[in-house]
Amino acid sequence: MKGKYILPAVLITLTLLGMLACHSNTVTSNTGKKSIVVTYSILGSVVKELVGDEAKVTVSIPNGLDPHEWEPSAKDIEAINKADLVIQNGLGLEGGLEKTLAKAKSSGVKFFTASDYITIRHVGSGEGIPSGDPDQAAGAEDPHLWTDPLAMKEIVSALASQLKSNLGIDVDARAQDLEARLDALNGEISDEVATLPQDNRKLVTGHESMGYFSQRYGFKLVGAIIPGTSTQAEVSAADLAELKKLIEENRVKAIFAELGTSSAVAKSIGEETGTKIVKLATHTMPDDGSYFTFERNLAKTIIDALK
Ligand SMILES: [Zn+2]
Numbered sequence: 001m002k003g004k005y006i007l008p009a010v011l012i013t014l015t016l017l018g019m020l021a022c023h024s025n026t027v028t029s030n031t032g033k034k035s036i037v038v039t040y041s042i043l044g045s046v047v048k049e050l051v052g053d054e055a056k057v058t059v060s061i062p063n064g065l066d067p068h069e070w071e072p073s074a075k076d077i078e079a080i081n082k083a084d085l086v087i088q089n090g091l092g093l094e095g096g097l098e099k100t101l102a103k104a105k106s107s108g109v110k111f112f113t114a115s116d117y118i119t120i121r122h123v124g125s126g127e128g129i130p131s132g133d134p135d136q137a138a139g140a141e142d143p144h145l146w147t148d149p150l151a152m153k154e155i156v157s158a159l160a161s162q163l164k165s166n167l168g169i170d171v172d173a174r175a176q177d178l179e180a181r182l183d184a185l186n187g188e189i190s191d192e193v194a195t196l197p198q199d200n201r202k203l204v205t206g207h208e209s210m211g212y213f214s215q216r217y218g219f220k221l222v223g224a225i226i227p228g229t230s231t232q233a234e235v236s237a238a239d240l241a242e243l244k245k246l247i248e249e250n251r252v253k254a255i256f257a258e259l260g261t262s263s264a265v266a267k268s269i270g271e272e273t274g275t276k277i278v279k280l281a282t283h284t285m286p287d288d289g290s291y292f293t294f295e296r297n298l299a300k301t302i303i304d305a306l307k
Contacts, residue, residue, distance in 0.1 A: 092143055206282075207226040
């Protein structure tokens, strides 16, 4: 019997909450600012620095979740469809979002695809582990462009001019400042890497995520636990046996485990080859939300582990 009295109270509460929610939505949309949706947190951080208060920037894929596999809710899809501009990484990074992005694009939503403005890295022959996976075959396009600050600089420059021509937002002064700071960051990391003997500059990671960083700072990609540019690629016993051999032959000093790396698999490879496992944040933002902190942490973790 009590349930009958509880139900109306619940309904009233839900109605009130609904009204509050509607009210707060109205307030946000009344600011008159253009809405920019960025698919991914690391790219989103740079976009926020560039745009400042000139537009409302939101990120679809929550920080800490794997961009290769994340799938959107109905609310996320709505935000993308209503955006004045959607900024995506491209090259297959946003695996679970791709259908949503393609639909939005075909219905006329404006897009900026970051990877259109950089020199795309292709998986090199003899790099990593040869496997039947087309994502890893020599020539496959690598989406992990954010590990190179100078690729981010090219994106900032291209985005600044598109914001002006497409949305009428002038961020030229902010772009110049950001580009100068990205140049300085690159110089700082180059100087730090120079302290590391060339023979120690060898990377084994959870998946093939450090290609742009390696290319920029002269590291060798020895192999990856998941032999592909996505965490969703398959791994076989033969691939793992090959990886162990490569770790030993190259006298690799550390195995870098990332988001999406099986800690059990990493641990067993580490134990069998006598190599330490080091956690490396390649796909997640630090607490301060700064790309500069992200990239400095990335370089510092690698340099400290390989000394
Ligand atoms: Zn990745």
